[in-house]
Structures are given as C-alpha cells and as structure tokens.
Amino acid sequence: MSVNNKGNYGAGKLILLLLNCALLAIGNCGGPLTMRLYFLRGGKRIWFSSWINTGGWPVTFLPLAAAYFHRRRRAATAKRVLMTRRLFGASAAIGVINGLDSYLYAYGMAKLPVSTQSLIYATQLAFTAAFAFLLVRQRFTAFTLAAVALLTAGAGILADGAGRPAGEASREYIIGFVVTVLAAALYGFILPLIELTYVKARQAITYSLVLEIQVVMCFFSTAFCTAGMLVNKDFQAIPREAREFELGKYKYYIVVACSAVVWQFFFIGAVGVICYGSSLWSGVIVAATLSVTEVFAVVFYGEKFQIQKAISLALSLFGFIAYFYGEMKSSSNKDQDLQIPIPENI
Numbered sequence: 001m002s003v004n005n006k007g008n009y010g011a012g013k014l015i016l017l018l019l020n021c022a023l024l025a026i027g028n029c030g031g032p033l034t035m036r037l038y039f040l041r042g043g044k045r046i047w048f049s050s051w052i053n054t055g056g057w058p059v060t061f062l063p064l065a066a067a068y069f070h071r072r073r074r075a076a077t078a079k080r081v082l083m084t085r086r087l088f089g090a091s092a093a094i095g096v097i098n099g100l101d102s103y104l105y106a107y108g109m110a111k112l113p114v115s116t117q118s119l120i121y122a123t124q125l126a127f128t129a130a131f132a133f134l135l136v137r138q139r140f141t142a143f144t145l146a147a148v149a150l151l152t153a154g155a156g157i158l159a160d161g162a163g164r165p166a167g168e169a170s171r172e173y174i175i176g177f178v179v180t181v182l183a184a185a186l187y188g189f190i191l192p193l194i195e196l197t198y199v200k201a202r203q204a205i206t207y208s209l210v211l212e213i214q215v216v217m218c219f220f221s222t223a224f225c226t227a228g229m230l231v232n233k234d235f236q237a238i239p240r241e242a243r244e245f246e247l248g249k250y251k252y253y254i255v256v257a258c259s260a261v262v263w264q265f266f267f268i269g270a271v272g273v274i275c276y277g278s279s280l281w282s283g284v285i286v287a288a289t290l291s292v293t294e295v296f297a298v299v300f301y302g303e304k305f306q307i308q309k310a311i312s313l314a315l316s317l318f319g320f321i322a323y324f325y326g327e328m329k330s331s332s333n334k335d336q337d338l339q340i341p342i343p344e345n346i
Contacts (some may be wrong), residue, residue: 013276016207020272021285027266028289033296034259035106036114040301041246041255048234049106051225054099056260057218060211060268067208083212090197091216098190098217099224104183111176115297115305118290119154119312120180125319126152127188128283135192136199138280143326150319151287154312187286191279194271205275214271218264288320 035049043049083091108117129148132138197213198205229235245252273282291313298305 016272017276020269020276022269023265024269024273024282024285025289025292027262027264027269028286029293029296030262031259031266032109032114032118032290032293033300034255034262035109036117036297036301038255038259039110042244043241043252044110045229045232045234045237045241046106046110047103047225047228047232048238049110050099050102051222051229051234052256052259053102053106053263054218054221054225054267056264057215057222057267059261059264060215060218063268064208064211064215067206067211071206071208083209083216084201084203087197087201087203087213088216090200091213092220094190094193094197095217095220096224097186097193099221101183101186101190102221102225103228104179104186108176108180108183111172112180113297113303114301115294115303115309117176117180118293118297119309119316120177121184121187122154122287122290122316123152123181124184124188124191125280125283125287127185128191128280129188131189132192132195132278132280132283135196136279138192138278141326143322143329144280147284147319147323147326150315150322151284154291154315154319157308157312157315188283191270191274191282195274195279198275207272207275210271210275211268214268217271218267284320284323288316291316291320 031053035052038049038052105121108121112120126148129138129140129144133140194213203209242249242252247255270282270286273285294309294313297303
C-alpha cells in the first residue's frame with residue numbers, strides 16, 4: 001500500500017486508516033489531559049513536559065515490529081528497502097520543528113485550562129488548510145471551507161479571555177493564548193510538510209516506512225527538548241519535583257509514563273492518517289477531538305463551562321460534521337463517475 005493511491009480504499013487500507021484515526025483520537029484526548037494533570041498537581045518544568053510529549057518514541061517499535069513481521073509473512077522473499085538519506089534528513093528536520101512546537105504547546109498548557117487551550121489549539125485546522133493548499137495543492141469543497149470556518153471560529157471566540165483561571169493574571173492568559181496560537185500555526189505547517197515528504201519521497205511509502213519516519217521525527221524532537229532540559233537544568237529538578245508532587249512520588253512517574261505513551265498514540269495516528277487520508281483529514285480529527293477533550297476537562301478537572309465554551313464546542317462539532325459529510329458526498333460522486341454505462345440492446 002502506498003500513499004500515492006489515496007483514492008483507492010481497499011479493505012486493508014481502510015482498516016489501517018480507521019485504526020490510525022482511532023489512535024489519533026485517543027492520543028489527542030488523553031495527551032492534553034495527562035499533561036494538564038502534571039501542571040495541576042505541582043509540575044512546573046515546561047521543557048520536561050515538552051520532552052514527555054515526544055520522549056515515548058520507543059513505543060513505536062512495537063507496531064513497527066508487527067508491521068515487519070506481517071510483511072515477511074506475506075512476502076518472505078521481499079527485499080528490505082531502507083529509508084533513503086533524503087527521507088531521513090527530511091524526517092529529522094521535521095522532528096526538530098516538532099520539538100519546538102511541543103515546547104510552545106507545553107507552555108500554553110501550563111498557562112491555560114485544558115478546556116480553553118484545547119479549543120484555541122483547534123485553530124490549527126485553518127493553518128493546516130492554508131499550508132496544505134500551498135504545499136500539496138489540497139483541493140477544497142464548499143463543505144471543507146465551511147468546516148474550516150466553523151472550527152476556526154469556534155476557537156476564536158475564546159480570544160476575549162473566556163475560561164481564564166481564577167487568580168490568573170490577564171498578562172499570563174494573553175501570553176498563554178498567543179503561544180498556543182503559535183503552536184497551532186506551527187503544527188498546521190507540520191502536517192502538510194509530512195504529506196509533502198511522502199509525495200517527494202523517491203520510494204514507496206508503506207506503513208512500516210511511515211512508522212520509521214515517526215521514529216526518526218520523535219527522536220529528533222526529543223533530542224531538541226533534551227537540549228532545552230539541559231540548559232534549564234530540568235534533570236536535576238525532576239527528583240525534587242517528584243517528591244513534592246501532590247499525588248505522591250510514584251504517581252508522579254506514572255503520570256509521566258502514561259503521558260509519554262498516550263502522546264505516541266497521537267503521533268503514530270497522525271502520520272498514519274496523513275498517509276492513508278491527507279494532512280487536512282488529520283487536522284480535522286485533531287480539531288474535532290479537541291472539543292471532546294474540552295468536555296473531559298470539565299468533568300475530570302472541574303473547569304468552568306461558560307457560554308463561550310458551549311458555543312465554541314457547538315461550532316466545532318458542526319464543523320466536524322460538515323467536513324465528513326462533504327467527504328462522503330465527494331466519495332459518492334466519485335463512485336458514480338467511475339461506473340461504466342451499459343449500452344441498451346438494439
């Protein structure tokens with residue numbers, strides 16, 4: 001299966017697409033919640049939090065090993081095609097950019113409630129759409145444009161300060177808001193950049209290769225964040241922070257480990273959806289599931305659910321429905337176009 005055959009959804013490709021959609025949704029809901037728990041219960045190290053975001057990359061070796069095993073069973077004599085230097089270099093560069101995005105995201109999460117931060121971050125869809133048009137010539141339908149407008153507007157109404165935590169200075173909230181928008185813009189650039197990397201790669205993009213790209217990206221993201229931790233002396237502070245964590249020392253490390261694993265679900269799902277769908281498709285799932293994250297934050301963390309957030313959530317859900325309705329309608333029209341008319345008997 002190759003990224004170049006996006007229009008032909010065989011059973012295997014559809015299963016992989018749905019599986020990666022599920023991983024992306026789980027990671028995009030669980031990742032912000034576990035990261036916010038770290039900050040709520042006494043965590044203060046932003047570089048360390050950004051490191052957690054990508055530091056679980058060895059988890060990817062599990063599905064990667066399964067993909068290799070499956071490939072060997074189906075084609076025992078097939079030769080192993082290694083990642084080209086060009087593809088490795090592109091993946092490494094994207095990884096460094098992703099490391100910067102992880103830091104910006106963690107900084108915003110430290111300053112804002114997860115319900116507010118998640119809805120603001122949904123603006124990444126507008127940036128994804130713009131960069132997808134510029135980089136990979138993404139085609140837009142009326143439903144796609146409506147979805148982007150609704151999801152972006154849903155996040156935009158929070159710019160007036162709705163959801164600012166009690167006692168949080170207006171300046172801190174504004175900084176958190178601006179940094180989160182910057183993180184959303186950068187991630188909106190990363191998704192189409194990954195798709196462009198697939199398109200420009202001079203080799204077939206199989207699922208095992210997609211996972212390899214994911215490993216390289218997260219390795220260099222982690223290296224970038226590790227450098228930040230060294231400069232900020234986070235490694236020396238971790239034992240002390242663990243002892244002072246409100247939930248206890250051992251639960252501190254459990255929260256850190258769970259966060260690292262869940263975020264890998266997010267990254268594995270994102271690169272998979274881009275491969276078998278598109279960068280815009282991945283962006284829509286991220287934007288839509290962030291609304292679900294907002295609801296979980298209200299339930300589990302007792303965050304306030306103001307009228308602005310209710311309107312934002314409604315707009316996001318309508319945008320999600322509009323996008324996938326447009327996708328189904330477009331797919332139905334393509335199927336009709338592909339039907340061969342049978343001539344009548346004369």
